[in-house]
Amino acid sequence: MSRTWKVAAAQLGPVHLDTPREETLNRLIELLRSAALQGATLVVFPELAFTTFFARHLFDNPTCLNAFFEHDTNISEASSTKRLFEEAQRLCVDICVGYAEQTPEGRAFNSAIYYSAQLDQVVAKYRKVHIPGTREPHPDLAVINHLEKRYFEPGDLGFEAFRAPRSRQNADGEDDVIMGMLICNDRRWPEAWRCYGLQGVELILCGYNTPAYNPYFWGMSKLMSPEMARSTAVTQHKLVMQANSYMNSCFSIAAGKAGLEDGRYELIAGSCIVGPEGQILAEAVTADDEVVCAEIDLDECRPGKENIFNFAQHRRVEAYQRVVDQVGVTQAGPGNMKG
C-alpha cells in the first residue's frame, strides 16, 4: 500500500490591522482551492491566520484586543471562521490553521487545530508552548515590540501527537498518519520536536509569523543591516526545520506569513516542506499569498527511525536529566579532572 500524500503549505501575504476579516477569510479559501486544484489533500495555514500579527502592538483597549481572538470553543463552526472549514469539507481537504484562542474562562492561547475532512471534525488542538518576546513594551518607542508574553499564556496541552487518515485515500483508518503541531517559535526548541519524535511522529505541521528585522527580539547585533537580518532569520528558520526533521526522521510543513504587515513590519516568508533526511522538498518563491506543494512518501521516515535514530537502541536517558530538572542555566564547574 502506497503511503504517498500530496500536502501543501499555504503562505499568506500581509494582513493589516484594518483588513476586514471577510477579506482574509476569502484569501485563505482561495489558497485552499488552489492547493486542492494541485491535488493537495492537506493544507497548513500560518499561525494567527485570520488576523495581522497583532502582538507587535500595545493595546490599551480590551475591545480592540478582543477583536483579534476567536471566542467560540469550536472554530470550525464559528460564524467568523466556519466558511474555511465548510470549503475544506466540500473539497475533502484536511486543514491545520492557527488562531488566537480565548476560552470561556477568559484564558488566552496561541492555538492551532487540525480538521480532518474525512472524519468531518477537528481531531486535535495544540496550544503554543514557547511564547517568545516580552510582557512589557520596550521603553524605547523606536523598538519593534513582540508582546506575545503579554497576550498569551504558555500552552497547557503539551506535545500530543495524533493520528488522522489521509483524506480520500484511506477509508478504513488502518493507515493513519502520525502528526504533531508546533507554532512558530516552538520550532526552535528541540525538546518540542523530540516529544513528538518519541510518539513516532511522521509529519510536523508548523505555522509561523517571523519578523524579518527585530534586533531587540532576536538579540542580534544592532549593527546588522535589515537585509542581513532578514537573510539570517530565513536561514535560521530553515535550519531548525531541516535539522529537527532530520533528528526525528519526520517530514515537516512550515507555513508562514510574508511581506509588510500593518504597512511596515516585514515577515520572513520562506514557507517550506522538509523531508526526514533534512532536505527541503519545496519552498515559497514569493513574499505573498502562495501555495507550496509536495508529494511526500511517509515510508521515507522508516530508515531513520529504524537505524541511526532508532531511539530504543541509541538514546541514553540517564544522561539527559538536566533537560527537565533545570529551566535556566547553572554555571559549569572547573572540569572533572581537577582537585
Next chain:
Amino acid sequence: MSRTWKVAAAQLGPVHLDTPREETLNRLIELLRSAALQGATLVVFPELAFTTFFARHLFDNPTCLNAFFEHDTNISEASSTKRLFEEAQRLCVDICVGYAEQTPEGRAFNSAIYYSAQLDQVVAKYRKVHIPGTREPHPDLAVINHLEKRYFEPGDLGFEAFRAPRSRQNADGEDDVIMGMLICNDRRWPEAWRCYGLQGVELILCGYNTPAYNPYFWGMSKLMSPEMARSTAVTQHKLVMQANSYMNSCFSIAAGKAGLEDGRYELIAGSCIVGPEGQILAEAVTADDEVVCAEIDLDECRPGKENIFNFAQHRRVEAYQRVVDQVGVTQAGPGNMKG
C-alpha cells in the same frame, strides 16, 4: 576585555590498519605546529585520532584489538601519545583529542580529553554517550560494518561542561571559557547539546569519523548512489552542527577524519567551525590533513543566550517529561478532541 580566541580544527586524512603509531603521531604534531603558526591556541583533533576507525572491522584476536586502545590512565603522559602533549605545552596551545580508552578494570570507552597548556594538565575527560552501529556484524559480508556497540560501552561521565582559560591570554583565570565535548554521533542528539547549553556552554568541541557511504548504518535507501550518499552525509553533518550551535547560542568546532581509510572506506571530511547564529565560519576544503582556523569572539554567544534562547525565560520543562521518561517510541493516540 576582549574575548576573542583563535581556534582550529585539525582534520586528519586517512590512517590505515597498518599505519605505524609514530607516523600518525608525527602528523598530529605537524597539524598542531601548523595551527600554532597561524596563531591558534586551541586545536581540536578527531575522534580516535591515533588510529584508523577500527570499529568497521571484526577482530577475533583480542591482541589485535588491544593495539587500538590506550591503556594508560593519563594519556598526556603515556609513552605512545605524550609527544603530542609535550609539543602542545611547548607551543602553549590547548588540545582536545579523541582516543580509544581501556580502563584498568578492562572497560572500553570512546573518549576525548581536554588538555590546558596554561594549567599543564588534562582538565576534563568525556566518554561518548551515543554509541552508534551494532554489536554483531552483518551476516552479508558485502556490508560495511559499524561495530562501535561491540567495542565500546556508553559513556558514564554524562555531559559535564568545564571551564578553562584561553592559553596565553588570561593568566588570572577570571575569564575562563565554558566548554563541552561531544564525539561524532553525539552531535546528532539535541539532548546532548542541551545538557551543555544548560550549563552556559560557549564552545562545543567535537571530533568525528563519519563514513561517506554506509547505507546499512545510516538507514539510507540502498538505491542511493555513493556520490549522493556522501553529499547527504556531509550536509547532515553540517546541519546538526549549525542548528544545535544556534539553538544553544554557542560556537562549535568539528574535526573529522577524511579520505579513504584502510584503502577503501571513505570518511566525509567537512571539518568546520560554527558560530552561535548557526553560521559556518570556516571549513575544510580538502579530504586530507588540513588545519581549519577561525578567530571567534565568545561574547557573540550573549545575544542569543539573553534573548530568544534565554532558557530561564522561555523553557517549559513541564512539557518535556517524555524526553527522560521514555527511551523508545510509544505510539500516538487518535487526537485530543476525540471520544
